[in-house]
Amino acid sequence: MTVSTPRSTDRNLAVPRPRQAPHDALWPDVVQLPGGSRARSAAAGLLMRRALARLPLSVQWGQASPSGAGPLLRVLEPEAFFRRIGAGGLIGFGESYMAGEWEADDLVGVLTVLASHVDDLVPTALRRLRGAWVRRRPEAQRNTVAGSRDNIRRHYDLSNDLFALFLDPTMSYSSAVFSAFPASGKTFTSAQLRKIDRLLDLTGVGPGTRLLEIGTGWGELALRAAERGARVVTVTLSAEQRHLALSRLREAGVAERVRVDLCDYRQVTGTYDAVVSVEMIEAVGAEYWPAYFSTLRQRLAPRGRIALQAITMPHDRMLATARSHTWISKYIFPGGLIPSMRAIEEESARAGLRIVSDDSYGEHYAETLRLWRERFRRQARQVEGLGFDTVFRRMWELYLAYSEAGFRARYLDVHQLLLTENTTTANGPR
Template sequence: MRARLARLIVDRMLDQVPVRAIYPDGTVRGAGAADSPALQIVRPQAMFERLARSPKIGLGESYMAGDWTVADGTDLGELMTPFAARLTELIPPQLTRFRRVVDRRLPRRTRNTPAGSRDNISAHYDLSNELFAAFLDPSMSYSSALFEQVDEELETAQHRKVERILDLAGVGPGSRVLEVGAGWGTLAIAAARRGALVTGIGLAIEQVNLARKRAAEAGLTDRIDLRLEDYRSVTGTYDAIVSVEMIEAVGEEYWPTYFRALEGLLAPGGTIAIQAILMDHDRLLATRNSYGWIQKYIFPGGLIPSRTAIDQTVAAHTSLTVEEDFRFGPDYAETLRRWRHRFQANSAAVRAEGFDETFQRTWEFYLAYCEAGFASGYLDVAQLSLRRRS
């Protein structure tokens, strides 16, 4: 009964979106023309049962299991973008009242306590350095690039992003820099090459070890100190604090702690520069307490903030204020598209690392899901500068 109801709802949604859904018996639903993106439903009963059990998780799980796939000639990101663009319109208003019934609450085990943060970060970033190398550019930058033109090399666009946020933070010769969430060391190396003294922290052992190796290969170990450390335990004073797409892993409960910690480490006259994925505030309020596919399979403990939430948090808990807000969401859609295509092209290398077909379908869906969010404008990304209020 629930599966039949799920099919009725999905078919109604399809009739509002310029795509096609092709059933095994040849039935076609959707408002798309003959050349529009198409999804091939392989096992409709299994797919609709998954959707009925968990509307927010079932679609991704159905793709992971092979219950549906893309039809020949269709790109997964292009297929998902029209749905993301109409997400708030597709659910019939009379069904939104049942949100509390179908939404699963966030598991307490994914809270971003100091111990929980280590587990959550390790679950994603310690999968394998070789896995990430299979789809990232040689700079190993796992955040949005900044393009001047769409056909330029991804590595060039990634270095532009790094240099821009270092400029935003005022990093120069002699600057004492703290990077919160140092990744594989690309930004720390760039800052050290400007003559800065850099402390970089992270919680993923695999990442920190490779970042240290890359800093040594660059001949910069005397200017870069990379630590396996939580932001809550850092001490010292820094002229510039930089954090690229790390706030998404902090969790709403700890946003005040995060900004208070950064403020406490900031030298007088210093600047904090963060790169953050953002969503509209009304969407944050509607989804912040529910458990979704991304949180279950990709980023446990993750939550994307809104600009309003950041402003409210820093106003209530710190003397900081946001001074600059530079947006480049479409660049993230392009970044994700390139990652996904490279991931697919290197599927044999991914498989050789021990990641099976289900894992690969999981990550293809993850990258396309995020790409659609940015391509549709549902998500955005910004570089923000924060300073103490006068």
């Protein structure tokens, strides 16, 4: 088991579990306050106080009484909070939470307000200077074949037992499709199966279908397709996921119909009647989107169908964050980038594909994340028992709440897309 906890250089790709290393060695940028000028820290303090005062939030600075109306944000250590933000922007904001320097009883509520007013946090004049203070993504996070393998392992090879604590029994780590809100644990599995069945229906998967799945997860979609009579090749870069997926396929009695390959999507061969890829494009990186969509087209048999499930963000936001090193890219998904629908449309068209149908349902993802977050919090002792320390648990809670807030603020969305080969493309036949 490894833990995704980059050091200040962001070069380490796997470190020992928390119980095997000193606290400060695991989280150097959390334990130690960053350097930087007092002027920069003071400027960050002035900026944050003014920005938060304009938002529908109640804010408490240190021991002072809260002011404002809305979800309560308690900044327990204002000077440390300002220092981190002055040195690292939003990375510092996240690290400050990991360090316990700010709290919120309604963490999702606070983050939803911030996501809904993201343009109000920094004055327009300062936004033009973004390039002067935003860190660029480390070269080591580029999604080359070797880089992708390392990036994926840092998240998905944490521990199958960890993910099992908060995912539903299907081990689905993507948005469910609910029949009603609010959802409950009793309906969670059926909502995840509904999502999978919609994707398989989109691509017409049935007896004899040759199906390629890019991004195995823990095997539920491949299992479900095999039960329909399909022959499945599914690929993953996570050894932990592959191990559990193979076990689950054997237990379901469909292992002979499914091949689980530990390889990159760019290394797949053959052609298939259907290709399905669920929330995998977010791990590809903009630099490699052309290769991703070209692979989809090249692997598609004549009259075949492609189903994608993809998280999206507004195009201007995607462009602003494409080269930025963010808290998410540092601690949660190294190398990841959420695309915009415009980017998907343009890149798929260049590869000779066309989008036939598009169904978005961001509110379902917010509900999915709520259930994951509540389950994770209830399992705090079990998470600790697996060897993950308090900083890791706070990091994971912030990640789940931050993601849920993005969907509740409609900053993020999720789409199920059906693509086919564009037979009129100027690229000509394969």
